[in-house]
Amino acid sequence: MTVGSREAIRLVLQISEREHGERLDKLIASRVTGMSRSFVQQLMKRGAILVNGEPCKPAQRVRYGDRLEVYLPPVEPPTDLEPEFLPIPVIYEDDDIIVFDKPPGIVTHPAPGHEHGTLVNALKAIRPDLQVQPSHRPGIVHRLDKDTSGLLVVAKTEAARLALLEQWQSRSVVKKYTALVHGVVEPDSGTIDAPISRDPVERTKMAVVSWGRPAITHFRVLERFRCATLLDVTIETGRTHQIRVHCAFIGHPVxxxxxxxxxxxxxxxxxxxxxxxxxxxxxxxxTGQAIELETPLPYDLRTVLEALRHCEQEQARCPVRD
Structure with a gap:
């Protein structure tokens, strides 16, 4: 399929058993980052979305095993991002992807209140010719909170972005974090399976609520202190603030x-x-090859652990700071 004189980008989605019965436009908007339901409906009107090879309607319900074809319009280069050179290390790069070791204090992409100084601004500065959607956060397939450090993958082509999105959405990506939480976590390992959605009272926060989206967090104790526990955390899902919300939910906030x-x-x-x-x-x-990347704990967090270990070695009560 072509749009004008240029080839459209074809995305193929397979409907899983848990998605059976969902409304079509809502499903596609949730599966493909950067697509709103209104944009999905526009594509349907153009005949750019097919279900099992046939045209479809927004309110149509999908069935287990259905095959969706989504033809996305050609990529237009972003024009409204200001390039900014920021000290964000690149730990891996090839023709398709670039992986950053994001420092704390940097937002992933521009948003209200954070129009500058983001990782996307830095990306625009070091790779000015990058042409990938969506234009306001080109190549972004996942995010890290502003004050969370670590690995963040960015796609350099639209085909790579769509392929990576499919992996993130199918939960096939292995994502591990190191977290220090308050208090002594008793079990050596465990799983937190609790749905997360927007907090009904404080709308800037997320919360565990019965009507939320499924969220699963696994943890393993690495080290215990008198006042805290160091955890190795693996997340199956990628809900906003998931680890922070789940840890607070079990009484051990980060x-x-x-x-x-x-x-x-x-x-x-x-x-x-x-x-x-x-x-x-x-x-x-x-290439289809497995990519495995790891980055060590940054200096500011290593300093915290060293101080805690010193307290343990001295076997002295750590004074609580005001």
Whole structure:
């Protein structure tokens, strides 16, 4: 299929058993990042979305095993992003992807209140010819919170973006974090299976609510202190603030997290929320080979651990700071 004189980008989606019965336009908008339901409906009117090879309607319900074909319009280069050179290390790059080791304090992409100084602004500066959708966050397939450090993958081509999105949405990507939480976590390992949605009272926060989207977090204890526990965390889903919300839900908020109860008196100084995206494993969108990347705990968080270990070694009570 062509749009004007240029080839459209074809995306194929297979309907899973858990998606059976969902409304078509809503499903596609949720599966493909950057697509609104109104845009999906526009594509349907143009005949650019097919179900099992046939035209479809927005309110149509999908069935298990259905095959969807979505023909996206050609990519237009972003024009409204200001290039900014920022100290964000690149730890891997090829023709299809670029992987950053994002420092804390940097937002992933521009948003109200954060129009500048984002990772996308830095991407525009170092790769000015990048032409990939969506235009306001080109190549972004997942995000990290502003004060969370660690690995973040960006697609350099539209085909790579769509292939990576499919992996993130199918939960085939392995995502591991290091987190320090308040209190002593008793079990050596466990799973938090609790749905997450927008907090009904504080709309800037997320919360565990019965009507939320499924969210699954696995944890394993790495080290225990008298006032905290160091966890290795693996997430199956990627809900907004998932680890922070789930840890607070079980009574062990992330240390230094002011939004979800972790900004409380602690035995050593903490510069920011103690959460680091340390490990990613995914399939390369072009070669099909497994990509496995890991980044060590940054200096500011290592300092916190060293201070805690010093307290333990001295076997002295850590004074609670005001």
């Amino acid at each position: 240390v230094g997290d002011s939004q979800y109860g972790g900004h409380r008196p602690f035995c050593v100084p903490v510069p920011r929320q103690f959460l680091h995206a340390r490990y990613l494993r995914f399939v390369h969108p072009t």
